[in-house]
Amino acid sequence: MKISVINGPNLNMLGQREPGIYGNQTLKDIEKQLQEVALEDAIELDFFQSNIEGELVDAIQQAGNRCHGIIINAGAYTHTSIAVRDAIAAIRIPVVEVHLSNPHTREYFRHTSLIADVCRGSIAGFGSASYMLALYWFKRQK
Numbered sequence: 001m002k003i004s005v006i007n008g009p010n011l012n013m014l015g016q017r018e019p020g021i022y023g024n025q026t027l028k029d030i031e032k033q034l035q036e037v038a039l040e041d042a043i044e045l046d047f048f049q050s051n052i053e054g055e056l057v058d059a060i061q062q063a064g065n066r067c068h069g070i071i072i073n074a075g076a077y078t079h080t081s082i083a084v085r086d087a088i089a090a091i092r093i094p095v096v097e098v099h100l101s102n103p104h105t106r107e108y109f110r111h112t113s114l115i116a117d118v119c120r121g122s123i124a125g126f127g128s129a130s131y132m133l134a135l136y137w138f139k140r141q142k
Helices: 027-040 053-066 082-090 129-141
Strands: 002-007 044-049 069-073 095-099 121-124
Touching: 002 027, 002 053, 002 129, 027 044, 027 129, 053 069, 053 082, 069 129, 095 129, 121 129
Parallel strands: 002 044, 002 069, 069 095, 095 121
Antiparallel strands: none
16 A cells, blocks of 8 residues: 655644644654554555645645555645645545644634545644544555
């Protein structure tokens, strides 16, 4: 099984960016944790991060042709990008939306996810464990 883990804008700044909201872990720390868990079940992970909307669309489309699923934290594009939503809708593999924080406890403009209705599920508010819970769901699908 191969899973693509796609991260959107500003997630490259984890560990520095608003640690009270996002924690002290870096994106590399989260990737390392995921990799350790994935190896236990021979799951291959592919990691991608971009601050550029079109690159995220390309990554989603490419993963749709070569992976069994996607874990995506689209960052702010969750709330603004019809292009990211349409890319997810266009592929035939399951996508799980994740967020480190709980968008519903934050600013009102973060309360709406444009991608939730085209994702298999959404996990939010558990810090890096949000990614782990998504990976666990994929492990159960094997």
